[in-house]
Amino acid sequence: MIPMIQNSWKKTAGQRWLMPVLVVAGLGTSFAVPEYALFNKYIQLVMMYVGINIILTVSLNLVNGYMGEFSLAHAGFMSIGAYTAALLTMRVLPVMDHPWLFPLAVMAGGLAAGFFSLLVSVTSFRIRGDYLAIITLAFLMIVKSVIENIDYLGGPRGLPGIRKLTTLPWTYFWVVFSVWVIRNFVYSKYGRGVLAIREDEIASELMTVNTQRVKILTFAVSAFFAGVAGALFAHVLQFISPRVFDIIKTTDILIMVYLGGIASIGGSILGAVLFTVLLELLRPSNTAAILAFLPDVIFNPVNQHFIQHLGVWRMVIMPLLLVLLMLFRPHGIMGLKEFSWFIPRLDLEAGHPAAPEDNIHEPA
Amino acid sequence: MSLLEARGVSHYFGGLCAVDDFNLTLEPGELMGIIGPNGAGKTTIFNLLTGVYRAGKGSIRFGGAELIGKTPHQITAMQISRTFQNIRLFKDLSVLDNVRIAHYSQIAYRPLEAVFHVGRYRREERRIINRSMELLAMLKIDHLATETADNLPYGLQRRLEIARALAVGPELLLLDEPAAGMNPNEIDQLMELIGWIRRQFDLTILLIEHQMKLVMGICERLLVLDFGATLAEGSPHEIQNNPKVLEAYLGEEPVG
Ligand SMILES: Nc1ncnc2c1ncn2[C@@H]1O[C@H](COP(=O)(O)OP(=O)(O)OP(=O)(O)O)[C@@H](O)[C@H]1O
Ligand SMILES: [Mg+2]
Numbered sequence: 001m002i003p004m005i006q007n008s009w010k011k012t013a014g015q016r017w018l019m020p021v022l023v024v025a026g027l028g029t030s031f032a033v034p035e036y037a038l039f040n041k042y043i044q045l046v047m048m049y050v051g052i053n054i055i056l057t058v059s060l061n062l063v064n065g066y067m068g069e070f071s072l073a074h075a076g077f078m079s080i081g082a083y084t085a086a087l088l089t090m091r092v093l094p095v096m097d098h099p100w101l102f103p104l105a106v107m108a109g110g111l112a113a114g115f116f117s118l119l120v121s122v123t124s125f126r127i128r129g130d131y132l133a134i135i136t137l138a139f140l141m142i143v144k145s146v147i148e149n150i151d152y153l154g155g156p157r158g159l160p161g162i163r164k165l166t167t168l169p170w171t172y173f174w175v176v177f178s179v180w181v182i183r184n185f186v187y188s189k190y191g192r193g194v195l196a197i198r199e200d201e202i203a204s205e206l207m208t209v210n211t212q213r214v215k216i217l218t219f220a221v222s223a224f225f226a227g228v229a230g231a232l233f234a235h236v237l238q239f240i241s242p243r244v245f246d247i248i249k250t251t252d253i254l255i256m257v258y259l260g261g262i263a264s265i266g267g268s269i270l271g272a273v274l275f276t277v278l279l280e281l282l283r284p285s286n287t288a289a290i291l292a293f294l295p296d297v298i299f300n301p302v303n304q305h306f307i308q309h310l311g312v313w314r315m316v317i318m319p320l321l322l323v324l325l326m327l328f329r330p331h332g333i334m335g336l337k338e339f340s341w342f343i344p345r346l347d348l349e350a351g352h353p354a355a356p357e358d359n360i361h362e363p364a
Numbered sequence: 365m366s367l368l369e370a371r372g373v374s375h376y377f378g379g380l381c382a383v384d385d386f387n388l389t390l391e392p393g394e395l396m397g398i399i400g401p402n403g404a405g406k407t408t409i410f411n412l413l414t415g416v417y418r419a420g421k422g423s424i425r426f427g428g429a430e431l432i433g434k435t436p437h438q439i440t441a442m443q444i445s446r447t448f449q450n451i452r453l454f455k456d457l458s459v460l461d462n463v464r465i466a467h468y469s470q471i472a473y474r475p476l477e478a479v480f481h482v483g484r485y486r487r488e489e490r491r492i493i494n495r496s497m498e499l500l501a502m503l504k505i506d507h508l509a510t511e512t513a514d515n516l517p518y519g520l521q522r523r524l525e526i527a528r529a530l531a532v533g534p535e536l537l538l539l540d541e542p543a544a545g546m547n548p549n550e551i552d553q554l555m556e557l558i559g560w561i562r563r564q565f566d567l568t569i570l571l572i573e574h575q576m577k578l579v580m581g582i583c584e585r586l587l588v589l590d591f592g593a594t595l596a597e598g599s600p601h602e603i604q605n606n607p608k609v610l611e612a613y614l615g616e617e618p619v620g
Contacts, residue, residue, distance in 0.1 A: 185478060185479050188478035188485065189468050189473070189478065192461060192465045193468060195454065195465075196454050196457075196465045199456060199457065200452055202416060202452075203448070203452040203453075203454070204465070205416075205440075206414055206440055206446060207468065207532060208466060208469035209468045209469075211437065217475055346486065346493065350460055350497075350509075351459075351460040351510040352510065
């Protein structure tokens, strides 16, 4: 599937121990940072946003990258997860006394989103391409207006007073879990089915792939993790409203997917990190701090006309970035390529003559 | 019992009758050919047999079970497999993955085993990788396993299509113009290959072909189609001397 990287498997096979080491080191860091205040609160917040965005990007890539659809529904699934989890922690689960119940709420948010993904996947049986994009857009708008019209959910004013339960270690846990699960899914018969559907849906059916089942599963896994990300997001922000999960949110996730590259988990992680950091740098106070070295003659007009209006400029810059990406680099930073670390050994070595140091290939 | 029995199958595209009252009986182990001028409805018959189109009329029985109304993946999982007139490989995927995908229905693990890579996952993946490599080796393209399918030369892409079709584990193999675009030398090799896989995998084969050398060389029985209607059916010798067939082919490639 990823020829360029696969051809170099021999060189990288020896470094595979690095991955578990990095994962454990990351876990340690995620505990240490808040414990010893290694970074200030703002940077810790950005780190959590990075994590949440990684989950969103990797999960959307499943549908928009690996399967080659163009779904706009991701923010909708995110909001379903956010509202479900927030209601549970505010009104149902005694999280005050039992903080360990929080992951259950997150899980429930994911399951709720996964359930509603059926609405999208069943329509995608017969409809593809532009039409599916329109249907997922409709889904996004319906979710938004339904929430706006339910008083119990706070209507258009939103739901304030959510507890701050998302911590850096929890974010880290969910990032690792979602990347691992999605990677496993990709490197399974279902994942190969997803790729086959992108290539040629009829030919997939004729090669025994149950395309309807594959689509249901793919949308469900993708939506589940959008829901998880929404649940985490709600418990960082501590306030959610329908406006938080609108088309702009979906656009952000799309940019991260296409920036990092389609059909690439490593790419999605890169895309999410780069985009989130870029977005933070574009905040007026941050941009002003970065450009403070400029002489006043230049800085003052730039500040007055541009930096102070970045909130509005952002709405121009980000969609423009998406258009430029699609035009000039449709495959993103590492589209269709993968770090060999993310590829299971079995897949990495498949098709190569058995390496002397392993016994993967059984005698024929 | 015959392996395949099509009775009174008809299919229309709008007002166009692409296949008209088609009848066919295939016995296990037979190698039969369908010939006919361009647009005669040959590929449409393959599409009806494999469920790509749903026949409006008639019945198609395979090993006793009715195929009409089943989806393509259900039909192919019942061990009917095919290649395509215009090569339809998964171009951006590796040669090996093309063959692995065709094992989909034969892989026993379920979604939860897939997302956690537990249970039968590893054993099944290993089994399928090994089987796929064996198939590629039989068709002498195993050294290209990690190559992207699109990078293969045309003749090898045709070979890969056959490997992929065999991966389904077919009893009945449908080949749609397997010799299209091949030179006489390649056609000889292909004839040998078809004979070999037929014996090796115990196949019943139905093939569409314009290349008379191949058709007359390996088919035991022929069916001639013209404007959707069956013109004649019989041994290659009978077909070659059938006046109706000669007439239909007038201006086309001469038979024989
Ligand atoms: N999807 C379709 N929609 C409408 N008409 C079609 C469709 N597929 C085939 N046809 C028409 O049905 C008739 C039979 O087509 P078919 O492809 O079966 O012919 P064929 O015998 O395979 O020809 P060839 O030797 O050129 O491959 C032709 O007139 C063709 O134009
Ligand atoms: Mg044809």
